Amino acid sequence: MNALLRDPRAQRLIAANATSSIGSGVTIIAVPWLLVNRPGGSQIYGWATALTTLAIFAFAPYYGAWVDRHSRKTMLLLGELFGATATLAMALLGLFRGEYATWQLVTVYFCGMFYYTLHFPAKFAFIQQIFGRAHYQSLTSAMEIQGQTASMLAGGLASLLIDHVSLTTILLLDASTYAISFVLQSTIPYEPTHQTAEMKNAPAPNAWRAVGDAWTWLRARPALSTFLLCSFTPFLGIMVSNYLFPIYVASTLHETPAVYGRGEMIFAVGAITAGVCVPFLTARFNHARTTVALGAVFLVGLVLLSWWPRTLPFYAAMVFLGLGNAGVRVARNVIVLEAVPNAIMGRIHVFFLVAERSLRTLLILLMTLLVDAHGAPFCFAILLVVNLAAFAGMWRSRPAAEAAQAR
Template identity: 20%
Template sequence: MTATETAVTRRFGPLILLNVATLFSSTGNGIVIVVLPWLVLEQTGRASDAAIVAGAATLPLLLSSLFAGTFVDLFGRRRTSLISDCLSALSVAAIPVIATTTGLTVTVIAVLAAIGAAFDPAGIAARESMLPAATKSAGWSLDRMNSLYEANYNVAYLVGPGIGGVLIATVGAVNTLWVAAAGFVLSVATIAFLRLEHAGRPDTATRPTSIWHGTLEGLKFVWHNRLLRTIALVDMAVVALYMPVESVVFPVYFTELDKPAQLGSVLMALSIGGVVGALAYGPLAPFVSRRMLMVVAVTVLGAAMVAMAFLPPLWAILALALLQGLVFGPVGPIANYAMQTRSPEHMRGRVTGVMTSTAYAAGPLGYLLAGPILDKWGIQPTFFVLAIPVLIIGLACFALPVLKELDEKVPVS
């Protein structure tokens, strides 16, 4: 077959549809993240109520992400994505409907936030499970596809909160949720056009026998695969130590300075660095070692966190935040590559779900660690307690021989 004939047989439609659907769905989630706390504060004015709703939206992720991959392998990838976004759209749209009829309470908002959050991981796992087939259809490499997909995902969570903030100011928090629901509906409409190998209902012989049994199979598979187990544990530790800095330490620091705009600029720098880093990975992948990129990413992240712990001037914090996002941007695509090349086709959903659940579990663990330390010792000591272990983990990764497997050529099953 000639190069011209090969190019003709390539199908870019599935690749485009998957990325567009992810952009719509994730932007909807990004809007919701901003709107729900604002809506609660409008209702009661109590920060504690906003925290309750935030917790209600976070806790279901711990269990639903663990079981989500089994739903994907049991019911099929395309169908799971469609159902997940449909249910997310309904749960979000229910809030403005109730607001204009019976009236909202914190309990109602918390329940609907929990329901909506519980549906998201299944849709994410379903779309990620379809990436290898879409990559093959387009004739791309997995590295190139993962680079684009992770950058696209990061862009959604960069623009979503911004859109939410603008709409709150113009049409109000309640009406903004209609736009978020529309994002999920557009994702459904996009996936409805998707036709892709292995996206339909799985064969009876390879489907899990039950949700519980399938999830146990996924856990056992990840644990017994040295590379996946190592990546999951490193990711869990780093997320547990890093997330409190972004979500607790910095907000407290800039609140004490009475400069909330500076907090926004730091988070923006992190996001922009992450998008650029993820996009840069695709062109760099053929020429650099995946292992070296991952090890350097964790080590530089730890070093930058230690430097931030000295609480330097804003310009230095912004530069360090940009550096953190830039070096850590390739980690998502690399982890995706490991999952895609190490998981059998019929178990890809379960493996993706288990690997994702470790990150969701790590966040609350980190908050439990950081909160008491922050209350007792203050901002700077807490920052060092969180930053130094990340640097140690990065240095320890240089001595992990299993990470060399990232550079082995393994065909996708």
């Protein structure tokens, strides 16, 4: 780990991700809170989340094919440029109008989630390309600690800023962090080694056929594919929970934005703990078993949210959710980096993104229809059932993941 952190490439990558994570994190916390506290806001927020998911679902196959044929660094830089431009435009429009209409809040949320989701496949392929296999565990742990530390700072800043600072100020801060991240990543040396002469001269493949290529690779490894797909379910749970959390705090707990922000900070503490502990757990139990064990930890958090809707249990649940989700992600990411060829990494990652987004869309639409009538705890109970089924799938397919890493 120490040798890796002395590498200037790792230093710049971690600094860039920390910077943009803080800015986008504050916005992604602030905007949903402002939305759900408007008349009919829970419904608007639910439909905005679902439509964002559908848009990314439609775009993702083209993006995955693009990532595997072009420079991964260019994609990262375009992502930062998109985030900075979109956020700055909404900030200036809000400053000019003197207020933010609901459609502007929805646009800011859409752009933030679009950036957040599409940033990761390119970053994954980029990391795999410029760092050796021996550094995967250290780098994924360091990135998780960095990302969750940034989330903790974002949660703290959001709880302080939402009631005391204008949204324009928050958006300008967010735009500046994207710009700083762009500058830092532009200085990282990079050679697109995956781009062969044949690839450059070949016609661009059909985007959905590219996803089919990923499916062909995965279909030849059904047990491994089952394990990896099920291991994305805690992340799915968090993405759906991000819709439910502000409603849970405002309507179920009847608490203030400070409780919401502190919950995000506590979630980050659990995730940072995962980043620190997972290397020790995987050294003793291997990555597949660690993934399954931390999936069980995630279930504990959902049980607390479903059956004990009080403020202190909410904080405890956020620890378990942060620890479980981040721990599963760190351990699984190493399995993916070691098992999947770099030439199809973008398509494989996008395949899982499309699968996760499809289920997420259905769940968010379901939650949107149910949350007003039955409450957020009932919706968390549905998430618990989904994650229990995925946990059973991980448990049964674990030997395939262990075998894939052993090769």
